């Protein structure tokens with residue numbers, strides 16, 4: 001019996017935190033030009049590592065803009081304007097992102113809508129004007145490209161990203177492994193669930209063992225509530241964007257298996 005894998009993209013195949021940082025930094029330099037005066041590449045690497053940890057609790061891509069400034073304020077007392085940056089830890093941010101977000105916006109005297117607009121404007125312009133460097137700010141997780149190249153299973157991608165962008169990233173890092181018609185860009189969690197239903201209905205998929213790999217626990221829990229999806233094996237990507245708390249919760253849910261990256265790569269091959 002063959003296998004069918006439906007894979008989320010960000011946090012399963014692709015680590016996009018480098019791109020999140022770079023977009024946020026570009027936008028931050030527009031509104032807060034002096035913020036980066038004392039930022040060197042090792043501090044930048046540190047910021048990207050912290051984004052990877054906090055990413056699971058961010059509510060919108062634009063949150064990266066706030067997060068980058070807050071992280072820099074934590075490390076650089078000279079630029080500190082918010083009352084919370086001193087002594088704050090990344091665990092503290094994960095615990096209370098919503099509260100912190102509102103507070104820093106107020107203390108920085110910034111207008112949320114204007115920042116949202118700026119963030120997406122910068123991101124869209126970057127993609128339009130220089131797609132190659134935008135793609136290059138992303139990466140596939142170690143071993144994933146080889147696993148995709150040698151995979152014998154039927155693989156689909158079901159992602160919250162717009163499908164053309166998932167497509168160009170895959171083309172760059174794992175050329176010709178997944179054809180565009182097997183990449184579904186979805187607008188919501190329920191839309192993702194709908195795609196899984198459609199995949200299992202297809203005549204050519206009858207008899208295949210079904211697997212869904214996702215880094216967002218809420219999406220897997222949503223899948224569990226759908227009796228139609230009872231035939232799917234559900235996996236949480238242990239290397240993706242989820243918190244320790246979510247991993248601990250997933251460990252108590254019998255339907256969900258927590259995968260490690262090396263096991264995932266082996267499974268695909």
Ligand SMILES: [Mg+2]
Pocket residue numbers: 008009010011012214215216240
């Ligand atoms: Mg994801």
